[in-house]
Structure formats: C-alpha cells, structure tokens
Amino acid sequence: MPVALCTMSHSPLMGRNDPAQTVIDDVDTAFENARTFIAHFAPDLVVMFAPDHYNGVYYDLMPPFCIGAAAQSVGDYGTEAGPLDVDRDAAYTVAREVLSSGVDVAFSERMHVDHGFAQALQLLVGSITAVPTVPIFINSVAEPLGPVSRVRLLGEAVGRAAANLDKRVLFVGSGGLSHDPPVPQFATAPAEVKEKLIDGRNPTEAERNAREKRVIDAGRDFAAGVATIAPLNPQWDRTLLDVLASGYLEQVDSWTNESFVEQAGHSSHEVRTWIAAYAAMSVAGKYRVTSTFYREIPEWIAGFGITTAVSIDE
C-alpha cells in the first residue's frame, strides 16, 4: 500500500496574533494545497508525530516517545477537546514493531495531547476524529533529551510497522521549525512553576489563560522586535528542509541537541517530529517532496513550514 507524508509547523498564535493579510493568505493557500494533497491520497490511517507543551505530558513521568492506543485532546488554545479517533489495533501493531526494533517506546491507553496534535489534525483533515489516527508523542521540550539519531530510528521502525498494516498511511509531523516561544524550563523555573511542570494536568481556567497570554504577549513583543527570545533562523530551516528532501536523513545524526538550541531556539527540537515522519517515509523507498512552503512568521513565533511528499516507486 502506498504511503505519503505531510509535515507542518503549528502555532496557537494563528488567529491570535496575526501577521499581514498577505502572509495569512499565503499560509492559507499552502494549507489548502496540503488538504487537497491529503484528500487525493485518501489515507485510511494518519500516523502522527507531535510534541507536547506541558499540557498533556509532565515530569511526573516523561517518556522520550509514547504511542497512544487511545488519546484525549486537552483543548488548549481553543483547539478541539476530547477523544481522538485512535486506531487501537494499528497502535498496538506499531508499538510491537517499534519495541521489537529495540526502541523502548512508552505506550498509553489514555494519552493526553495538546495543540501539537489537535491543531494539525484540524488544519489537515478537519477535526481530531476525521481520520483514524495513531498518535505518537515525541518529547521535544523536556530536558534531558536523547540524541536525534534515536528519533530517526523510531521513525524507521514506525515506517516498517506501517508497511505491514495493509492501509494507506499518511505520516504527519507537527512542530518547528526554528523558534523559541516562552515554554518554561524545569531547571530555571520557580518552585510553583516546577510543580506545574511535574503535575499540571487540569489547570484552572485562570491558570490556562495566564499561560496562553504569556505566549501571545511574547508573540506581540517578538514581532515588534523587543522580545528576549531567540531569533528565527531561516537559513537553518532551509538547510533542514534540504536535508529532509535529500533522503539522506543520517546527516542529522551528527547534529547535537546543543546545536539545535544555539542555532534555532529551544523549541526547534520540535523538528524531531518531521525527522521521524520523513524517516518513516524512507522505509518505503525513495520519496519525492511534492510541495514546500516556508516563511518566517515572527507574529506566530515560528519559522513556518509545510511540506508534502510521496514515494517515487508508488
């Protein structure tokens, strides 16, 4: 069965701190093209890699990776809340293959996910229940992180599992590219924030609003050039897009986690989701990137990219 790929940046600042209308129009067109691509491919299953931002997964038990056999969206930033339409059988099959490969992935019968999953599903397929999904969490914010080579191996193992599902599988990666939104860091957080990073599920409405306001304010300051967060790095982003399109994904193995932070900001680790998706795609043979959108969008605190790809031997 054929496989296809769509990777995209997400940003909950979309619609909350918008750039010029021409930029929005360009992004809308790119998403429209991605939706057309996906509709044409007609996936039976979405296998989706996405991060979390201390809305669903916390330091009480922080896995590097987790496959969900069932998942709940927390509905942060006005995204759709409630259960995703998870294909449990496919999730178990994928988990078995990944574990057999020696990648020690966590597994959940009630994974909690945030805008990293929900916004992408809503933008690409319309809702969190539109297409059966296997959600795969990739820790992209909570230190310590393993080497990015492990993410590539995770992606390959997922790709092998997908090949045995007898389904048209769309691999999705959600996150990145270069960006440094004000996500708290455990090491430097004050005690009360530390506690929220360990066990912050079900925040009060006031707590959620305060968190979201902090990020929205940061977006406003960043676009005005007065924020203290790291700049976007379009050159780094373009290099990453080139590496992913080249098919020679082992190149990322030499990229240290420190280099991601130094060159592209703390949340650039979210491109782990793109690396995993492309690695999964690579298992089916050579692939061709069929569309690439890229634009720096400081208002959304994102080097903002959208790509689609198909197998060449399809």
Ligand SMILES: O=C(O)CCc1cccc(O)c1O
């Ligand atoms: O609320 C948060 O913790 C971060 C929100 C956020 C902002 C910009 C780009 C992102 O990828 C993102 O996730």
Ligand SMILES: [Fe+2]
């Ligand atoms: Fe994010």
